[in-house]
Amino acid sequence: RRRRRRRRRRRRGNSRRAALGMFAASAPMAHATPMAHSTHVTARGARATTHAVAGGARPRRIAPSRSSSSSSTARALRARETRPPSAMTVRGAVGAWRRPRATIAARGVRAARRGTVRRAEEDRLGRAIGWSFLKTHAKACAFVSGRESRRMREVSARASGGDAPAAGTSRWSRVLQSLATTVDPTVAEALLDEELPPHEEIRRGTLENGLKYVILPNKVPEGRFEAHLEMHVGSVDERETEQGLAHLVEHVTFLGSRKRDQWLGSGTRGNAYTDFHHTVFHIHAPTTNKDGHYMPPNVLDILYDVAFNPALLDTRVAKEKKAVLAEAQMMNTIEYRVDCQLLEHLHWDNLLGTRFPIGKLDQVEAWPAQAVRDFHARWYFPANATLYVVGDFGADVDEVEKMIETSFENAAPAEGAEEAESPLSRHAVRPPVKHAYGSPAHEAGEIQRINDEAKAQGMDDPFMPFVAPEGKVSMFQHEHLSNASFNIFSKLPIKPLKRMGDLHRTVLQRIVLLVLQSRIQSRYTETNADYKRVELDHSDSAREGCCVSTVTVTCEPREWEFALQVAVEEARRLQEFGLTSSELDRFKAAMLRDSEQLAQQAGCVPSLENLDFVMEHDACGHTVMDQVAGHEALVRMSECITLDACNGACDELLGFIGEYGVSDDKRRETSGRTTAIVACVPATMPTVEGETVPFDITPARIEAVLAADYGEITPPEDIFVPEVLISDEDIVALVEETQPTFTEATMHEPTGVYQRTLSNGIRVNYKVLDAEPGSAFLRLVIPGGRSRESSEVGPGGIGAAAVGLRTIQEAGDVGEWARKKVEL
Numbered sequence: 001r002r003r004r005r006r007r008r009r010r011r012r013g014n015s016r017r018a019a020l021g022m023f024a025a026s027a028p029m030a031h032a033t034p035m036a037h038s039t040h041v042t043a044r045g046a047r048a049t050t051h052a053v054a055g056g057a058r059p060r061r062i063a064p065s066r067s068s069s070s071s072s073t074a075r076a077l078r079a080r081e082t083r084p085p086s087a088m089t090v091r092g093a094v095g096a097w098r099r100p101r102a103t104i105a106a107r108g109v110r111a112a113r114r115g116t117v118r119r120a121e122e123d124r125l126g127r128a129i130g131w132s133f134l135k136t137h138a139k140a141c142a143f144v145s146g147r148e149s150r151r152m153r154e155v156s157a158r159a160s161g162g163d164a165p166a167a168g169t170s171r172w173s174r175v176l177q178s179l180a181t182t183v184d185p186t187v188a189e190a191l192l193d194e195e196l197p198p199h200e201e202i203r204r205g206t207l208e209n210g211l212k213y214v215i216l217p218n219k220v221p222e223g224r225f226e227a228h229l230e231m232h233v234g235s236v237d238e239r240e241t242e243q244g245l246a247h248l249v250e251h252v253t254f255l256g257s258r259k260r261d262q263w264l265g266s267g268t269r270g271n272a273y274t275d276f277h278h279t280v281f282h283i284h285a286p287t288t289n290k291d292g293h294y295m296p297p298n299v300l301d302i303l304y305d306v307a308f309n310p311a312l313l314d315t316r317v318a319k320e321k322k323a324v325l326a327e328a329q330m331m332n333t334i335e336y337r338v339d340c341q342l343l344e345h346l347h348w349d350n351l352l353g354t355r356f357p358i359g360k361l362d363q364v365e366a367w368p369a370q371a372v373r374d375f376h377a378r379w380y381f382p383a384n385a386t387l388y389v390v391g392d393f394g395a396d397v398d399e400v401e402k403m404i405e406t407s408f409e410n411a412a413p414a415e416g417a418e419e420a421e422s423p424l425s426r427h428a429v430r431p432p433v434k435h436a437y438g439s440p441a442h443e444a445g446e447i448q449r450i451n452d453e454a455k456a457q458g459m460d461d462p463f464m465p466f467v468a469p470e471g472k473v474s475m476f477q478h479e480h481l482s483n484a485s486f487n488i489f490s491k492l493p494i495k496p497l498k499r500m501g502d503l504h505r506t507v508l509q510r511i512v513l514l515v516l517q518s519r520i521q522s523r524y525t526e527t528n529a530d531y532k533r534v535e536l537d538h539s540d541s542a543r544e545g546c547c548v549s550t551v552t553v554t555c556e557p558r559e560w561e562f563a564l565q566v567a568v569e570e571a572r573r574l575q576e577f578g579l580t581s582s583e584l585d586r587f588k589a590a591m592l593r594d595s596e597q598l599a600q601q602a603g604c605v606p607s608l609e610n611l612d613f614v615m616e617h618d619a620c621g622h623t624v625m626d627q628v629a630g631h632e633a634l635v636r637m638s639e640c641i642t643l644d645a646c647n648g649a650c651d652e653l654l655g656f657i658g659e660y661g662v663s664d665d666k667r668r669e670t671s672g673r674t675t676a677i678v679a680c681v682p683a684t685m686p687t688v689e690g691e692t693v694p695f696d697i698t699p700a701r702i703e704a705v706l707a708a709d710y711g712e713i714t715p716p717e718d719i720f721v722p723e724v725l726i727s728d729e730d731i732v733a734l735v736e737e738t739q740p741t742f743t744e745a746t747m748h749e750p751t752g753v754y755q756r757t758l759s760n761g762i763r764v765n766y767k768v769l770d771a772e773p774g775s776a777f778l779r780l781v782i783p784g785g786r787s788r789e790s791s792e793v794g795p796g797g798i799g800a801a802a803v804g805l806r807t808i809q810e811a812g813d814v815g816e817w818a819r820k821k822v823e824l
């Protein structure tokens, strides 16, 4: 059903900003596991991409949205461990957490991986699955075992105090207060203050000319490596009359390398893209080509040539201008326009809202070739670049370091560096951007004070942050939209993730968002079948230089008031009463489980993902950890993930939705505020009778719905969620009673799929794979469907299959457990 909904959503395609700020951030996660489980469809459309594969295909835009991982949880988790707020898209996690319940199967996979008598394990796995389906009424989750969760608890219980000295005593005071009842404050403080362990295998360095580099050995995919050169210049650095120039320069330089021909036929792929804050040239190459030629030195030479020694010919500029104009034509879709709307209103306070990488086309047409050369001279110098080399490069890190030096040492230090006010006054890896923040009162006061002080001293810092007034609704109404989507934003400063306490904060935030999302969605499900969906996100954006909290409600137009009301009510309920203890248990256990799974997959992450991950993290100032260290950190702090601590995070995280329109004096001290609301709505809507009428909605009405008083808030009902749907004992009894046997068993050689038939006729097919250790996927297929319907109208007739399926889904009880419990 989830998949069906996703498809539906994609088709309707409204809210694209689910994971705000996080294209780049979520993308690495996206590839973590191969299953398509698209949680975000974040188009992040404003990013312009040159797609010029070796061999000179015409540049064209690739949709920047990449499908996300199956294990959104896994992704979410890795996100939390090493790159917390980012990619905090919670939705997948809600759905995915129960996946590890297929524990027997998972154990089989793990055992197979360890190389223990594989065949025997496979046999046992097959039987385990078979037994579960023996009785056709047996629950689909029959082989869930409590053992796994017990084991997780044991791991969690290992959490220890940490031995680092408590340095900053006040840093964690707020959270320490909330922990005081359960954890020894000295122990907790020492733990929270501990620095996160940086990834041990990452080598960082700087050449004499200022070029920074990052090297990370990574064996997946084998025999291939990635080399990306990030120039710290993007559309935000353009002057008023240069809008689109960063992108055009990217095109001309990329295609202007004299050495690009070298990779023809070698299995090497190159590409480039321009965003607000950077321009990246990337090459993916085999370590050794078909002729046995060792590739890394060549690839580095090419990157050097592209960035620091391109031929910026007049003819080339003229040609690429045409390519850029064509690209602009192609990307002008409704999704792109919605994205632009969101960015424009979210960043009303700075250039991000208007300076889209594609630029202004009339300007692009008018520039002389010299403009390209000037811009290049101004920004393309080694101290403004970071080179990333990640992969299986068949040499040790020292050798790679030497290769980098050989290829790049001749890049001349900037001629125009001073003129460009760079890099001294710039953030190390991204241009400074001025933001208006929706910080809670206690932090907003501080921002205000610094501003006043600067003003009093006559200091004028154009990048001084300031405090935003409560956001108003901006509305984008368009006939090509079919669903209404409401994006409620709160911008906050990025808090670098450097200590255990930072990680702790992001874990609490994630749990709170998971809970709220699950509560809202569950109320949506309880009502009618009209499409309603909520997505919550709280993530750092390297590209936008801020952290953004987002609530996105997407629904059919006639449901909009109700959908918004539910979101507001549930946010208020959570602020008022906090989480229930069973919610905490569930989501915490889920996070631990996913984190463990992710740690198991540590060696299987492709180079490209790791590279993107490091790039994004560096731009946010976060510590990059490896997945295993991330998991250990989480386990160690699990004792500090308490109900009080989670509840302490509620106001800060949810105030911007729960207290919209509340005056400053009545607002809670720690509640953040809304900085922008963007409603993207259709021009017309169908009535229940099927007529098409104008969609009557105004910003004022939306504001009223968000700020309305919905009466007294009642505490949430604490739903008991069974850990297992059928106990181990019941399974044993079931097996005893039915004495299952397989009537036949074969292995299909070409595919490696085992095919068995149970004594009751059910066919069981399975295959053991090495990918995604620690997890397994099951699908139960029941033949039938529309083909079994008769052509009559009535029971068993036309539509019966759909009605029957829907009934089973919507009823959804399993044994003694109601649907709601099962779904949770």
Ligand SMILES: [Zn+2]
Pocket: 048, 049, 050, 051, 059, 247, 251, 324, 327
């Ligand atoms: Zn382009």
